[in-house]
Amino acid sequence: MLDGRRATTHWRYADDLARLHPTVEVDPDVLCVDAEGVLTSAGVARASTCACTSRAATTDPPSRTRWHERSSPHRIEEGGQAQFIRRPPAPPKRTSLGPTLEWALTRPDKPLTVAGLAAHARQATRTFVRSFAAETGTTLIKWLNTARVDRARELLETTDATISHVSQMYGLGTPANFRHHFRRTTGITPREYRQSFAVI
Structure with a gap:
């Protein structure tokens, strides 16, 4: 279903997805992708927001507002997954410490x-x-x-x-x-x- 399409997953598994399925355009920075009706998300909990966002796009303005209110905090939406990907650097093995x-x-x-x-x-x-x-x-x-x-x-x-x-x-x-x-x-x-x- 994802061959030739853009998709996302939890950033921890993005490299594995890209390696196992090279025909999929994996974007690890975003929280949700709607590729011609095929929805992928950054995590299980995020899937509901992804569905709400997609649903909101096809509803009238009042309904769209209600759907949007169910999504996660705006500051998370703005930064996507990119703001969380970096981990503390691995200890420098070739140094004294x-x-x-x-x-x-x-x-x-x-x-x-x-x-x-x-x-x-x-x-x-x-x-x-x-x-x-x-x-x-x-x-x-x-x-x-x-x-x-x-x-x-x-x-x-x-x-x-x-x-x-x-x-x-x-x-x-x-x-x-x-x-x-x-x-x-x-x-x-x-x-x-x-x-x-x-x-x-």
Whole structure:
């Protein structure tokens, strides 16, 4: 059905779709594509918005307004999937801190401190701080919060775990604290993210 047509899917699987079906024009940046009546979307939850958008295009203005109100927040629509595709850069394996950063990413729910990471890297604390800034271009707390939010995104996409459970699982504290860091990193709330990108 999609051969020769433009289509989208959740950005995590866009490369696989393009590789397995080279005749499909895969666009990983958008949330919905209507290719001559064949609708594809960025996630299961997004499918309802895709259907509403398509339906709105064929209705009278009052009905179109009601359908549009069912869609996700406007700021998500404007940015599409492109604003969410980038993940924290992989730890630089060929640098002195590569092994330590990889180790940290396997412990997102654990307390991680500058002193603890410096000890793992076998560096003095001040040396570690300088090396970390030079190799990552950011501070430890920002790097950790971004990594934790990134892992939380996976749970929001693939499970129905509560916001409270997700925040505790990845060391982001209370739901309010989680929402603060999540919104600061992605621009939207955990609930809005799940509504747009859930794949279950």
